[in-house]
Amino acid sequence: ELTQPVSVSVALGQTATIPCGGDNIGTHNVHWYHQKAGRAPVVVLYRDARRPSGIPERFSGSNSGNMATLTISSAQVGDEGDYYCEVWASNTAIFGGGTKLTVL
């Protein structure tokens, strides 16, 4: 099971941190997805901290012990939406419950 806070708020231009907790999650590759309302999710980080092409450097990640973290610096209005962490374990893909990011 992966645990995420239901919601996170951040002031425009500031840094948002979204945690994803799980037993020994540091031993897994963690992927992060961003979903805007009414749209399909988009991968923003893979293998803990790697960015697909087109994803800004403002998105970064870390993963150690029992916690993985997605960090969004200089948060923009377009960063709003739901963020999900995901890992593969025992032939199953597991998603966190999702975190709604609001940019104030």
Added chain:
Amino acid sequence: EVQLVESGGNLVQPGGSLRVSCAASGFTFSSDTMNWVRQAPGKGLEWLSYISTDSSTIYYADSVKGRFTISRDNVKNSVFLQMNSLRVEDTAVYYCVRDSPNFWGAFDVWGQGTKVTVSS
């Protein structure tokens, strides 16, 4: 353009069956593993099933094991999800998703989703 297009979503009664399809284009479909992920209204993402390139390896979530069957046709560049014994709680948008070895198994391509409603 790399694209996945789902179809087949519909309104179905509890206990009924439905088959949703996903047509792939813009990439070498036979070389990529595929998955189905769903999202119930107002809820988070739930992975359902995985199929390997040659269909030799298949995994299911416990919630659908024994009721849903994933399959693929590498000639028609399509992946399918046969859903039987449908329940009200299966109501969701169903996404066809590619997982890429280039992204260490991350789901890098998603379809637009097809809506399945289970209701009497």
